[in-house]
Amino acid sequence: MAVSGGLRHDLHGRGQRLTPQRQRVLDLFERVGAGHHLSAEDVHLQLLRADARVSLATVYRTLRLLASMALLRELELPEGSRRFELASAEQHDHHHLVCAACGRTEEFDSAQVLQAGADAAAKHGFRLLSSRLTVRGLCGACAAAV
Known part of the structure; x- marks a missing residue:
C-alpha cells in the first residue's frame, strides 16, 4: 500500500522525509486495520518477519512521529507501556x-x-x-x- 502524496508533503513541511522505514510502519498499520493495538515491539517483530531491516529505535521514532501527525493514535497502558492504532477520519x-x-x-x-x-x-x-x-x-x- 502506498501512502498518499499528502503524507509526503506533510513530512516535508516538518523537515522530514518519507523513508522506506516510515512507509513500512504505516503500511503495517494499514494492513492490520483499525482496532488493532500494537506496541513498538509488536511492530518491530512484524517488520522483521516481513524481512524489513529496521531497528527498534527507528520504530519508536517513527511511531512518535506518526502519532504527532495524527496518523496513529497512542494508548498508554499500565506500567507506562504504549500501544498504537491506526487513526482514520471515519473512526x-x-x-x-x-x-x-x-x-x-x-x-x-x-x-x-x-x-x-x-x-x-x-x-x-x-x-x-x-x-x-x-x-x-x-x-x-x-x-x-x-
Whole structure:
C-alpha cells in the first residue's frame, strides 16, 4: 500500500522525509486495520518477519512521529507501556478497557462518556474536539486468578 502524496508533503513541511522505514510502519498499520493495538515491539517483530531491516529505535521514532501527525493514535497502558492504532477520519471516538495485569485491551463506545466530555468542556469554556477514556481493571481471566 502506498501512502498518499499528502503524507509526503506533510513530512516535508516538518523537515522530514518519507523513508522506506516510515512507509513500512504505516503500511503495517494499514494492513492490520483499525482496532488493532500494537506496541513498538509488536511492530518491530512484524517488520522483521516481513524481512524489513529496521531497528527498534527507528520504530519508536517513527511511531512518535506518526502519532504527532495524527496518523496513529497512542494508548498508554499500565506500567507506562504504549500501544498504537491506526487513526482514520471515519473512526469515531471510542474508549478502552485495559487489564492492569496482562494488558489485554478492548474497545467500547459510550454516548454517556461523549456527553460527559461535552458537558465538562462546555462548563470550562472548551470546545470538545474528541474524547477518549481508558478504564483500567482486571479482565475476567486475571480477576479469576487473584
